[in-house]
Amino acid sequence: MVTYASLVDVDDRDVQNAQELSSIWGEIKTEFEAHNSEIVDSYAILGKHDFLVVFDAADREAAFKSALTLRRHGLSAQTMEVVDTDDFAHLVDEV
Numbered sequence: 001m002v003t004y005a006s007l008v009d010v011d012d013r014d015v016q017n018a019q020e021l022s023s024i025w026g027e028i029k030t031e032f033e034a035h036n037s038e039i040v041d042s043y044a045i046l047g048k049h050d051f052l053v054v055f056d057a058a059d060r061e062a063a064f065k066s067a068l069t070l071r072r073h074g075l076s077a078q079t080m081e082v083v084d085t086d087d088f089a090h091l092v093d094e095v
Contacts, residue, residue, distance in 0.1 A: 001056040003040070003084070004063050006077040008051035008070060024073050035065040053077070 029039050036058040043052045053070070057063035067079040083091070 001038075001058060002060075002063065003054065003056050003082050004066075004079055005082045006051075006053040006055070006067060006070060006079040007049040008053055009076040010050050010074075011076055028069055028073060031069045032066045035069065036062040037066040049078075051075075054082075 025042065032039055032055060037055050039053060039055045041052075041054045044050065045052050055063075055066060057066055063079065063081070067077060070077040070079075
């Protein structure tokens, strides 16, 4: 599994209240699982973005489908592959 992070904004979604927004996370989690991905963590964040979603995906296709799931729910997301800093240190040592 490869780990991805999505910086999520709710600009495009008409949200009446925070409770309504939190109710979609269950649907999103189920759809991620259908795409062979798993949400590892999700956070509400302050700053330029509204949420951070960290997920594992079986492959790049699963990651694309999962990222599109966020869009389908009216959430704008920037999704990136992430590498654990310990693994990154090993990559740097090999160069």
